[in-house]
Amino acid sequence: MSYTEKGISAVRRFVHGIVTATRQDEPEREPVVIGRSEHNVSRKKISKNALKVLYRLNEAGYESYLVGGGVRDILLEKNPKDFDISTDASPEQVKALFKNCRLIGRRFRLAHVVFGREIIEVATFRAAHTTGDGGVTGETGRIVRDNVYGGTLADDAFRRDFTVNGLYYDISDFSVIDFFDGVDDLHNGLLRFIGPAKERVIEDPVRALRAARFAAKLNFSLEDDVLQAISEEHHRLADIPPARMFEEALKLFQSGYGKASFAWLRDLDLLSYLLPLTDARLKSGDTYADKLTELALVNTDRRIKQDMPVTPAFIYAVMLWPDVAERAAKYEKDEGMPPVPALHKAADDVIPQQLAATSLPKRFSIPMREIWTLQPRLRKTRGKRAMQLIGNPRFRAAYDFLLLRCEAGESDLAPLCATWEKLQQHPEAQAAIESARKAPRPNRRKRAPRKRTPD
Known part of the structure; x- marks a missing residue:
């Protein structure tokens, strides 16, 4: 200094x-x-x-x-x-x-x-x-x-x-x-x-989450009194409105220190208040969910440091995917449902459980669903459908999601990832990507400017 x-x-x-x-x-x-x-x-x-x-x-x-x-x-x-x-x-x-x-x-x-x-x-x-x-x-x-x-x-x-x-x-x-x-x-x-310290956490339990965020961002340690107060009083986070918890989640995972913030949340036993399904999987020893989450957070941190866009839709898609995929596979096996309807039904089961912890506005939950339902469609790599898929506005996010799944342990997806990498180099694919980029976006209600993540 x-x-x-x-x-x-x-x-x-x-x-x-x-x-x-x-x-x-x-x-x-x-x-x-x-x-x-x-x-x-x-x-x-x-x-x-x-x-x-x-x-x-x-x-x-x-x-x-x-x-x-x-x-x-x-x-x-x-x-x-x-x-x-x-x-x-x-x-x-x-x-x-x-x-x-x-x-x-x-x-x-x-x-x-x-x-x-x-x-x-x-x-x-x-x-x-x-x-x-x-x-x-x-x-x-x-x-x-x-x-x-x-x-x-x-x-x-x-x-x-x-x-x-x-x-x-x-x-x-x-x-x-x-x-x-x-x-x-x-x-x-x-x-x-x-x-x-205890009084401060009782006054506003969200300060426990802020402690995790600042410890990650600044690479600081927490005073013993802070650790004790959080340990004794973090249960009060259950009373915080989901909308406020969502705002805190954005600050934790989309400020460029997502991986470190996530580690602090786990160490302080706070993750269950933001991502209860993810927390349960990690505590059960699910190595696939652990690896997938880590890769997504590392990727998000990198994009932020390179001034590239990030969206909660992708982070939440990753965090909830193991539960969605597991339920969808069960619907396919037990009820004979096709992959896409099975994913939709699984999403209907999982999303409400997440909404009890944090809100998730439709402008994020809809793209999240699209990332999931594009996963089975990415298995079709022949003909015009492949080129049409590349022109889908959610294709790039879905493809990046596929890459993470492969790197996290679904090694059988490696040939599929390689195929899509080659397909994107095709002149027709480049034209589809450019056409999608220039396509007019649907009119939306104009939003008031919002302050970036504070502190």
Whole structure:
């Protein structure tokens, strides 16, 4: 890390007000303030749009700080993809300053300032739930709504999850503000919760999944208190809505660290809350499912690092395939069903079990089914049908899926894979591929721009 000796010494000083109380009783504390000359966070490494938001808030008389993954990643000499801002301005006050702003969320109210494809997320300082309206905690201790405003920067810092995500870059003087020895933890490669670990997981069980994701992404270890809290409280993930679990699955498997994230999920016994069927197979010692999953995650990580497109349809197709294939084979044998109808019926059995854990929007579940039902059709390699199949929009995904199956242990598919590799070089096949690429896509309802995976 590129810290000066002076900077390292500064952040290792004792921080007043170490967390020993619950959030409601948390005292005001004095942070370590790291001056501009003592850290490597530079405006050159911050998005121009994020700087616009920071400056405009500051010029309007509000406090404004870059916070979270943007600060953390720059300190680690990484290139952050997202920039989040914390301010004492309310969401409505932020909206009044930016015509290109929209307010989102009920559980956690946020302002999104939209610059084309880039979204700068602005959050208002949160305060303890005992200080005002807007905060709701369920009977189990899980925070249901977290919109109590009027807090200080220290209050806001205490509401964050990990010490390495609780670092603030002050645009007014270019200092880094560290309340909880977060810079030390960055230097030591350690993930610690801010405050009592068990309380943090009870408040929001999804923090257990975030711990796995950050440990994978940053190649950090988890503090013993974090490990114990996750071990004791991960059962609370069963109460999280499937839609939110799906969003977390995307962050885990489609951020370029899918293989490492998957390993952490297994180590922490969290996989069953995201992929219950896959988890059961792996725990039973299914080596084929294990190998197929690993290959898919490695392939997805590679594509992301090469800026190639990825889709949840492919990941879920792989994860659920062993169960779908097993059931389809049974329908073929016991009921004499043809391969494609058997796959459809097997999918009807398997998909609802997955939906109980995570949602799976139709824009992903339909292509997933198509990848599966193209597998038996890929066995037909003669005549015009082969060329027509190559022109199918799902052909490439289905072919890549076939390659993974072969590499994972279905060695009898090797001649078929080789045949399709040759067929794709045929001039007629190239014309079919080009025609499919130029074919107009069906009109779809225009979606609002979405923020990329945070942190």
